[in-house]
Amino acid sequence: GLGDISQTVSATGTLNPVVLVRVGTQVSGTVSKLHADFNDRVHAGEVLVELDDALFRAQVQQSEANVGNAEATLELTAANEARMRPLRRQGFISEQELDQAEAAAKSARAQLALAQAQLEKDRTNLGYTVIRSPVAGVVVDRQVDVGQTVAASFQTPTLFLIAQDLSRMQIDSSFAEADIGNIRVAQPVGFKVDAFPDRTFQGTVKLIRLNPVTQQNVVTYDVVMAVDNPDEILLPGMTAYVNIAVARRQGVPVVPNAALRFRPAEPVPAAAPPRGHEGPTATVYVLEDDQLRRVGIVPGISDNRYTEVLSGELAAGARVVVEDRQGAVAASTPVGIFQTRLF
Template sequence: MKKTGKILILTVLAASLAGGGYWFVKQRAAQDPEKRYRTAELARGNVTQAVSANGTLNPVVLVSVGTQVSGTVRKLHVDFNDKVKAGQALLELDDALVSATARQSAASITSAQASLDLAVANEARMKALFAEEYVSKQEYDQAAQVLRSARAQLAQAQAQHARDQANLGYTVIRSPVDGVVIDRVVDLGQTVAASFQTPTLIKIAQDLSEMRIDTSFAEADIGAIREGQKAKFTVDAFPDRQFDGVVQQIRLNPVTQQNVVTYNVRISVANPDQILLPGMTAYVTIGVRQRENVLLVPNAALRFKPAESAPAAPAGAGAGGPPSAGAGGAKGRARAGQGATVHVLESGQLKAVPVQLGITDSRNTELVSGELAEGARIVVGENGGPAKAPSSVGMRMF
């Protein structure tokens, strides 16, 4: 029994020593900067700063066809996606009431014409009698006045008939442009009422080979956007394809929502294959600044902060910049013209270097100034979790 107990104690002691040795070796390896930190070489390249927003694809010309007269839809000549020509009949309204009104005004013309003929004859007769002094000047003037009134009534009846004829023609709704029907609001048998606001019956896109994107950019980004700048965008229907556009117009009318001011930016888009459809959501990116062949700092290096505080000069010292907000700041990246601190490995030691930054994209930031040269090993992260300092308390045995 005693021998067995000794063997058990020796076995546990050997296992403990082996575990402690493994732990000690691992801690030593974790403290080695060459193995602990992940690095990237400072290299030259191109960087483009961009602003992004969401927008909606719309036809360049979208015509809402309405009606000027009320009635019931009697015939439908077109449907969704039909191509139409200018002047082509789209639908017809029941013209019974309008036709009856037109016939009534035509009869009024006939009556006014008869009254005019009688007034002409009376005026001619009174003129002859007045010349022979058989009637007074007053009676002649009255006959002349009746003639003028009859002519005015005829003109009024003709104008009323012309209006009724126009309304009769309006019962046939025709396309004002060549295009494609993208929306039909009414159905056969539906009654439409034209009052102070003209109801929309059909929407026609004039040309789908040219589209536009209406999007809104925040006031913080609008100062860098100019007409003629190139834009790129994607749509959910084709996630693996990128489309091109051009900034066409920056509208001066601001829109304020929840204390955020935005401006509408219209982007013209070529759609020769007509695969982009009205109403699609576009994710637009506009490149506003570009630098070529400059030193690029990975944005991961700006977010990196060592677990233990490393001695460093104040960020921006010697580079004319303010204290760093880019290395581990809340936004995770520095803005153009801002000072920051990056860490490099030199001779196996971690060193903090203040730098001045330029424009940035989602991956890299331009290095404007700082004591860094091309090829410097910049720390971008740690290979594992932060290593703890070795404990001063000895390992306790049983």
């Protein structure tokens, strides 16, 4: 008969925030205060954690003293240079003595600049003891406690994970190379999650990554799908069971998939191949006058229940056999033991 059919490709994936920010520390120290916890909503610039700053304050004070000392040295050497110049013009001192005074003043200026740079660095490090959220979002993970020592290194330790916006999420999945050619950006996506088994959520294909992933000689491609989550009931880390409709047909001839799998116990004379169409063929069996007749068809797209018939000698109303209810039967067995479907 005629029907609507949709062919899909399936995969599993993981729901993730679109933007997940790892908040770390740029200085080492001991955690003294925590200002955020799991599931807290934070604003950009909001304080998340404070480190013990006693050593950093002491370093700033030392650098401030060094700057004061450098300023005093510069003032002294600059004054000495200023006194030397007229004395040199009057011939009371040698050129070497003036050069030494000028060099001392230049060195004092350099030492002052160095001390000021160190002070700026120490003030910056002091500021780093207060760790703020770089974005507005939700704290999805906290990996630090009060009293814990954190060490800044080449791999900055992660203190917090912040999801920027849980109302928009994405599914990270992978599809086999046999299916990837049917997937296009902006295709609609349907998916389910274990937490809500009776509900189908919707999304769209956002990105097909070109870099292949090969594991045990199996090639797959990563696909990212955009998902709206206005109620924020979908949570990071959930497993998504994805279906993407890659082909649709409406009002086309279809047969049950069970009819393509059916094989009688006794051989039935072969049917002529479908005419006017090239490509792979399949076989179904129809019941006519209590006899099985073998019919060749050219199948089209298929879903879990039906397969499209592109061509073949199936007439409207034909009784297509889908099941042998008694096991081994002959082609001439009466109608009653076969389960059939009208085509």
